Amino acid sequence: MRLVLLGPPGVGKGTQGRRLAGELGWALISTGEMLREAVAKGTPLGRAAGRLMAAGELVEDDIMVGLVRDRSAEPDAARGFVLDGFPRTVPQADALEAMLAERAQRIDLAAYLGAPEVELVRRLSGRLECPVCKRAYHRTDARPRDGRHCDDHPGVELRQRADDAEETVRKRLDVYRVQTAPLVDYYRRDGRLREVSGLGAMDEVYRSLKQALECPDPDPDPDPTSSGAPSGASSGASSGVSSDASRRARPGR
Ligand code: AMP
Secondary structure (H helix, E strand, O other), rough: EEEEEEEEOOOOHHHHHHHHHHHHOOOOEEHHHHHHHHHHHOHHHHHHHHHHHOOOOOOOOHHHHHHHHHHHOOHOOOOOEEEOOOOOOOOHHHHHHHHHHHHOOOOOOEEEEEEEEEHHHHHHHHHHHEEOOOOOOEEOEOOOOOOOOOOOOOEEEOOHHHOOOOOHHHHHHHHHHHHOOOHHHHOOOOOEEEEEEEEHHHHHHHHHHHHOOOEOOOOOOHHHOOOOOOOOHHHHHOOOOHHHHHHHHHHHO
């Protein structure tokens, strides 16, 4: 499946996308993550993007489309991918449709995760991440075992993202409202949108997300050269959803 994760900053797209992609053998394409790596390496892209990111603004559409064009053509994305943070504007969504059409592919579904703004600000301003594995923590909701270091990388100190400072968070939410929120209708119009509450425990949200997407069971052999037929029964099939919806949600298409 080719999936777009939509929703405001802080709603949990990264966490849910990482888990979904890992479990189902799809590539996770996180444009924010790609840009942060470029910033850390000091590449020309990183230098151009860093200033905009720190201000909570968007990087130019052409740059982002080029990044996703290349990344989505890599072998690990052949049987499916989850896009986290892209598209973020209508022109990006149009470019994505055109790019995939050239490859006789399409976005199968877009999952919208929603939560009230006051909760997003609370989550983002308390968010911490491991610089090595990118695992997300929170100062009060999801504390690391020793309060400071990644549970999976002892000795690696967690850090706050520069753009999670409260003022920048508010700017990012404004930008989201104006430039990205219209994409919810973009995918709703032709029936590809699934809506999921981003409130509640991470596991709970994950279960709802998988249910909304009628995800297949994990593939024990995520081989990018295989035909892409799902090995397990789709949970959609067992929950009695229409075969059309179930077919749409299968991977490798
Ligand atoms: P994220 O990790 O998705 O919250 O992205 C962090 C920052 O990277 C955003 O606030 C933007 O400055 C930039 N960014 C990430 N994805 C995109 C995109 N698709 N279009 C424009 N800017 C982006």
